[in-house]
Amino acid sequence: MSSGISIGVVGGGAATVCLIDALARSEGDPGGITVFEPSPHLWRGRAYQVDTETLRVNAPPDDMSVRAGDPGHFERWLETRDRVTGVRQGVDRMSGARFAPRPVYGAYLEESAYAALAELRRKGWRVDIIGEAVTSAARLADRVLLRTGPGSSRAFDYVVLSVGGDSPKDVYGLGGTPGFVGDPYPVSGALGDIGEDEHVAVIGSGLTAVDIVLSLVSRGHQGPISLLSRRGVLPGVRQRPVHVELRHLTPDRMRGTAKGRRELAVEDVAAVLRAEFRDAGADLDAVIHEIIRVDLEDPVDRLRRQIDEVDSPRMGLRILQRAVPETGPDVWPMLREAEKIQVLRAHYRTIMSLCCPMPPGSAAVLLELVEAGQLEMFSGLLDVTPAEDSGFDVLAADGTAFRADRVISAVNAAEGRIPAGAMPLVTSLIRARAASRHPHGGLQLARATSRLTSNGRPDPRLYGLGNIAAGTLFFTFGIPSLVDRSQDIVAAILEHSATVQAARGEAEPVAA
Template identity: 25%
Template sequence: MIDLSPRLWRGDPMNDAASSLTVVIVGGGFSGAMLAARLAERGQASALIERGDAFGPGVAYSATLDAHRLNVRAERMSALADRPGDFADWLKAHHPDHAAPDGFPPRRLYGLYVAARLAAVEAAHQGLIQRVKGEALAVEGRSVVLSDGRRIEGCTVVLATGNPAPRTAAAGQSPRILPDPWAPGAFDRIQPNDAVLILGSGLTMVDVVLALQARGWRGRATAVSRRGLTPRAHGDHHDAPAALPPEALSGALSQRLAAARKLAREHGWRRLMEGYRPITAGLWRAATTAERARFLRHLRPWWDVHRHRIAPEIAAALDALIAEGRLSVRAGRVSATEVSADIVTLTVSAPGGAAQTLTAAWLIDCTGPGHDAAATPLTAALIAAGRARLDPLKLGLDLDEAGRVLHADGAADPDLFLLGPPARAALWETIAVPDIRQRIETLARALTA
């Protein structure tokens, strides 16, 4: 067992305001690593548990291709809520060729930035961050049990496990079905002229097509999603947020939607989305379960493609593939999947009821993160024990406004928090760095109060 017993950390001006006990953080990607860094800057010790080899980048920022760009401008990607220019300044110092503040640099550079910030904080506040390589299997009280039997003890546990792999495609059904596009070597068997079918037409589909292209792939891809929508592009420059009138913020959803459409016509949809961005979590928390369900059922696909945009140059590359006939996007519901030795066949029911048969050599699941707290061992055990519960729509674990996990009886657990994408059921917008860094700041203050 690692010795993380309570001890007093001296030599830091913030020490009097912070607990001498250890915060145990599960997940060493952006959310977990930057929380550990912020806690250390406030004099708080933490143990950062990561099952992978790299602490900081996580899956999102471990990309190695320059074609995999950030989806937010560099000037808005600081890891620090109180230093908005931190990432842009880091780029100027270390990668000046990608330092345009309104540009979209490669995600690999952001991964380097996050790792560099973590290392710098560790050097400045020695002993306050302990890296632990291992896979968390269970949360017991204020401890986390790892797969090798180690028990990491602390005063508080924060689950910051990031985005899981997609879950739509059936893993193991056939080697022709690739259920996790981020798995090492996922595309090694795809030949240059192979045709591929893609489930989903969002950000993951964009990344996969560009990754195949970078490997010399010259085949054709068909992406299938329920609505056939693809991510919209950012404008040439950041759009100022539109002022939202009361009718766009309260009342019946139909009335809010009408007001939002009117604003989009008058000011442009990008300005509309920027207006909603800082208040989305509050609107989500204020919504009833019925309102959330209606949003998910009717509006979510359009929200996603307008809210989570791609860099203009990436949109241009996608348009070029479509113009060449190498990428097509179909709207429809997959009603059947058949796999032979060398062919995958999808039967797709298009809007209006007409069925299509699509064939290719490979099927790649790009439906996005497969959040399923009830099927993930770490959280499923908490649910079974009554220490956690699913939200009414089963998007994830139910939380209070502070991010504390709610027990089966609705009581907030004072020692168990969620941070980042797993907190989407309670906060909705917990994916992008600007949203997560603010949650980190709020949580760091709460944990060191």
């Protein structure tokens, strides 16, 4: 059994699957890896747990592979499953693209995780899975001590924080009120007791809200459904997939543009973006117009227009959807701070709605429900309060007021908000000056390595993966982004380990 490096991973969701797959395909000497995950959703996380297969991932298979350099990994897995089950699930009725059921993707994550762990064991690695929460950490001279409870601790050479995102926000303080659903997942359980004729109000209009509406309808719900939000911005509608190969807006080209400079201006990025659009024959102005007018266009009109553009040959949105997750994490840290703030305040949620679009078949169902009068969308939401007898009173900015029987929260946690369960651990690292909060959320990280930083100094023993990198990185949660970051982390750990081993070898006296 090898006595090589030891790696502790806090969290066992989709991001960790990407990490251990990258580690299993690395060339480093064998060591030990320990994964801490207290929830029953090991490898699946909250998003891909066992649930109704009405829920779909919102990207085609080649954007959902956990294996670096192998975009066909998930698609081949699906094809094997199709042959075994005799059923081909998730084919979109409008675009013909495949959007797998989320529980099926969760099964892929599980199988990929166990296959990677088996490969690590074959190479001589020790593997441990511990179903406990890490409550605090201490930075030792050359190790990191993780505590899981009174008197229980383990020390590791390297630690990766992969703690996922937080649960939905209870914006209006409705927790504990009869009829309020604070967390809609799994929908098969959370929505199970809703009467088919009840008026359901959903707070939020993002992908979670879409999940709720589709799930209710698939269960035969006949009552009215209201989507409530401050802006009324639905996810964009994904166009028919067309392969996009970035030529200019690539991580390497952007690093070259920034070489010798402390920071980039938005104009610098815009110049590269214009070159990308020009070479592809795409219309950058049309995409800018799409972003700017989101608050000026009626949500239903926007939904209908984007459905009509599913087969559009125009490449603008497709380029944006490729560039943001692929190059965004490298470009974002280079931008001037004032311009980051401006983008976050003015355009972040709009860009995310376009870069994380829903399948066109899902959009078509929403439009059908609107046209049938069952679904309404309300923007300018002001308040939701428990009614005196039962139900909830809803008030919008335009004076619209109505009574709903049930209210479901689909409000995502603030970007970069540290999950409540991970706060004690993060707080212990900050107090020990081993980590520092980023002003835009999450923790401060070194862009190239994902090492945690404190006072501007990257720590080669501590790393962050996924949502905890929000603020430092613009796009943190898509599978392609997680795969890229996982590669960077594994490479950084192995490089540092090799450097330490070489230094130790040079320091050892030569035997006479």
